[in-house]
């Protein structure tokens with residue numbers, strides 16, 4: 001039986017999605033994507049433009065990596081900016097997919113969930129397939145679904161913080177409320193164990209960038225993440241035991257030993 005992930009009708013063998021920013025060099029980025037066997041790479045139109053990093057060359061490199069491209073609106077702080085960037089991305093990459101970020105707060109890069117819902121509605125009505133970077137808030141999640149999103153991407157922790165899953169309870173509730181919606185943890189993952197924990201909770205995939213790009217050996221770290229995500233998924237499918245507050249002897253004793 002296959003355990004492929006389906007997002008907007010596209011089937012993916014890998015549950016690891018990798019960001020393409022902050023790598024020491026394009027060659028190291030390419031090595032990391034290959035080592036991760038990432039099914040999706042996300043790329044920021046604005047960042048590449050701003051860095052004037054020979055944009056076309058960089059996008060050409062990303063296109064050649066063999067992963068599906070998910071353009072993002074990273075760095076957008078308003079609905080207008082995000083919608084305009086999404087349109088540019090659709091033209092450049094020829095895909096209706098857009099990872100929608102509308103940032104609301106400078107210190108935490110927390111999503112502006114009001115702007116996010118508004119922008120998601122505009123883009124979905126215009127034929128985009130929206131991957132919204134959101135919080136674990138259930139009401140916002142409902143609104144995003146009503147706006148036309150078919151995938152949700154709640155944060156684990158603030159972007160680039162490496163803190164892991166900050167609100168385990170909230171993320172567990174979100175999973176329970178939307179059992180049939182693909183849920184992808186996006187941002188804040190620092191260690192493979194964080195990614196494994198997300199998968200053990202029943203999340204469908206993990207998107208990360210900084211933890212690999214800033215590792216001492218990005219390709220080795222990408223491989224470690226790929227294995228952790230596979231292990232977490234396998235554990236979820238295997239049905240983890242329920243947690244208990246009290247001890248339960250793992251070797252039950254029947255009767256008493258007869259001591260001579």
Ligand SMILES: CC(=O)[C@@H](O)[C@H](O)COP(=O)(O)O
Nearest residue numbers: 019159160187188208209210
């Ligand atoms: C690249 C990208 O899409 C980021 O905006 C994403 O949220 C990753 O966050 P981390 O860098 O914390 O993994």
